[in-house]
Amino acid sequence: MWINTTENCVCKVVMDEKPVKIDKWDSGALKNALDDGAKKVLIDILGYKESHALMDGRLLICTIAIGFAMFALIWDYFHPFPLSRNVLMLCVISYFILMGVLTFYLSYVERGIFLVALEQDRAMMEPDNTWKLSSTLRKYDDVYSLTISYTDGKTKQERSASTSKCVASYFDENGVFCFDLFQPIVEAMRQDLALDKKIQ
Incomplete structure (x- = not known):
């Protein structure tokens, strides 16, 4: 990716902190x-103060989606297929709709935001x-x-x-x-x- 040959930066490290070292090709x-x-x-x-509202929104969508998947699994356990057919279809459709909602949320709401801080x-x-x-x-x-x-x-x-x-x-x-x-x-x-x- 890159090689720093033009200058050698001198890193100042706080006494109680270890320097962050990573693979520079990653x-x-x-x-x-x-x-x-x-x-x-x-x-x-x-x-x-860090605000977790954006992350909470993503977690809420994921939790609901997983809830549909878990409900389908439990329902199918107690009512084996084909008795669970309609419930499974509803849960699968709901899961994929929520994945679409999650994609929209990540693309147009979060937009690569990694921190929301409150002053x-x-x-x-x-x-x-x-x-x-x-x-x-x-x-x-x-x-x-x-x-x-x-x-x-x-x-x-x-x-x-x-x-x-x-x-x-x-x-x-x-x-x-x-x-x-x-x-x-x-x-x-x-x-x-x-x-x-x-x-x-």
């Missing part, structure tokens, strides 16, 4: 490490501001794209910022994640969006 591992790094900036460093008002007087992080890294590609969307809790106005950069900018030759090089980029994007709010 695009899935690269994306997960970068996603976790962006998540760490908002949740662990900035102290935002709570210190005085607890205003609604929470919402930060959504989504990313892409195609297989056999070396360009990682990160998008941060900001929704003002009071005005409901939404703004977003994106950046695309070669993954070699964030990992050294041994596949160690250089968080100290990645963190400023995420924080700069967040500050730009927050500054737009103050200007408006």
